[in-house]
Amino acid sequence: MSVMTEHPHLLTEDFEAVARIAAREVEGLRLEFIDGVIRSKAVPDGDHDRIVLWLARICMQHRPELWLHVERGLAVGDYRSGRARPDAALALDDAFVGQGEWADPAPVLMVVEVTSYDNDTDRRDRVEKPLAYAQTGIPVYLLIDREACDVIVFSEPDGRRYVNTRTVAFGKDIELPDPVGITLQTEPLKDWVR
Numbered sequence: 001m002s003v004m005t006e007h008p009h010l011l012t013e014d015f016e017a018v019a020r021i022a023a024r025e026v027e028g029l030r031l032e033f034i035d036g037v038i039r040s041k042a043v044p045d046g047d048h049d050r051i052v053l054w055l056a057r058i059c060m061q062h063r064p065e066l067w068l069h070v071e072r073g074l075a076v077g078d079y080r081s082g083r084a085r086p087d088a089a090l091a092l093d094d095a096f097v098g099q100g101e102w103a104d105p106a107p108v109l110m111v112v113e114v115t116s117y118d119n120d121t122d123r124r125d126r127v128e129k130p131l132a133y134a135q136t137g138i139p140v141y142l143l144i145d146r147e148a149c150d151v152i153v154f155s156e157p158d159g160r161r162y163v164n165t166r167t168v169a170f171g172k173d174i175e176l177p178d179p180v181g182i183t184l185q186t187e188p189l190k191d192w193v194r
Helices: 012-025 046-062 121-136 187-192
Strands: 030-034 037-041 066-070 074-076 082-084 088-092 110-114 140-145 150-157 162-169 173-176 182-185
Touching: 012 082, 030 121, 046 066, 046 088, 046 110, 046 140, 046 182, 046 187, 074 121, 082 121, 110 121, 121 140, 121 150, 121 162, 150 173, 162 173
Parallel strands: 110 140
Antiparallel strands: 030 037, 030 082, 066 088, 074 082, 088 110, 140 150, 150 162, 173 182
16 A cells, blocks of 8 residues: 655654554554655565565674664655665664664665565665665665565665666675675575565
């Protein structure tokens, strides 16, 4: 389900109030606010969760000082007026201690999205989020696209977009560039798609 506002520039504070009420009233509803539009985010399935756990294990093995924070709300986009809840955000283990629901994204080295099987995935994960994350200056955006069976790495944000994008099919190795510095062997991803 996608909720669109009639006013494309809803105030961030108004969105946060709506998101708090929705979270209390509707079990499992997760809202995001990207480019002035409120969108619901699909509840992850078991394969989606397994992919995030697989990636967390790899990150801990290669970069034990970092933690893959799951579902961490971040202030993103131009002037940090958007609110996104990436599937995971790679940062130091205590990067978000003392912060509220929508944290400062400055300590984030990489955000991760795993596509869902819903009609909003194309716009949300492949169009809006790369722009919002690049505008925020997050160094790496990792998109695990279960529909296309691709892994896409966006890097080198210039304040408007990611300058570098690299795509490989599941089964191929792909480098997560600095500041992450990990090579993913993506063969296991073939087991977690429909």
